[in-house]
Amino acid sequence: MSSSPVHHTTMNQLQEEVPKLFGFWASPYVLKVIWALRIKGVEYDYIEEDLRNKSDQLLEYNPVHKKVPVLVYQGKPIAESEVILEFIDEAWKHCGHPILPEDPYQRAMARFWVKFQHDKLSPPIWKWFTTQGQEEEEAYEASIEQLLVLEKELDGKRFFGGDKIGFVDLSLGPLSYVIPIYEEIIGAKLITEHKFPSLFMWMGNFLSSPSVKGHLPPLDELQARYQPIREAFLKGKN
Incomplete structure (x- = not known):
């Protein structure tokens, strides 16, 4: 009897769902996103950017502003800190406490x-x-x-x-x-x-x-x- 591929698929899906955060250590806008992810208890991969020599990935993910932060979730980028905060609140609605009021x-x-x-x-x-x-x-x-x-x-x-x-x-x-x-x-x-x-x-x-x-x-x-x-x-x- 062949082993079921379900376990491997689930693991791949979990790996894909770990968000990536492109940031810069001194950016207050990046910190807002980090704090929000902490409130929700979300694990993420952090990628430090050199803003004088921006990576091709950052430019690809944020071609409009070419700035950090950028949060990449399931391969899809979200830019601008306040937009990212609202996304985090909605994407992990049942984790941690609400960032935006319900009312x-x-x-x-x-x-x-x-x-x-x-x-x-x-x-x-x-x-x-x-x-x-x-x-x-x-x-x-x-x-x-x-x-x-x-x-x-x-x-x-x-x-x-x-x-x-x-x-x-x-x-x-x-x-x-x-x-x-x-x-x-x-x-x-x-x-x-x-x-x-x-x-x-x-x-x-x-x-x-x-x-x-x-x-x-x-x-x-x-x-x-x-x-x-x-x-x-x-x-x-x-």
Whole structure:
């Protein structure tokens, strides 16, 4: 009696279903995807990219933007971090906890706050980091104004997603370690416990959560990477 091929087929299918993540160690967008995969308990193969010499695979999988992250699942690529987060939430719906709320209104509002981060919050923070003098001061004030909006939205909650990390937390997550690096390089504080008690606590909660802790870039190497970026911007403006 011949042995059944079912076992071998199943193993091949399982191997094919292990997603591949193309990333770069310092990319906050890649980290969002890694954290989401950790929340869902999904095993994956990680491929580190050299962004100065991108692989043929990356260019093939993401011909539009030619950027990381790219998640490849069953041979099909998904690009753009927030798109990937929504895919992970739906593809592994019954694993871990939901990343996006089930309620349609709450889901819409989660997307709203992610868009707020991209459109309103990140630009002045980046400008604060890459300017000096009056421009830096104006960008600092603009950053404070938007952070106060976020502080009010958080309003003492453990996470923006409630008791567990959700879509908004993952999107804002990199700020929890990037802002302290910016503060160290510039020599000025942006988020203090006194002015932003909820955000200050959120940063600590986020960095110490199981899906994030141990899955951060080496912060000293990251600071060494950001320092010359600021210097190059300031030099270019003189």
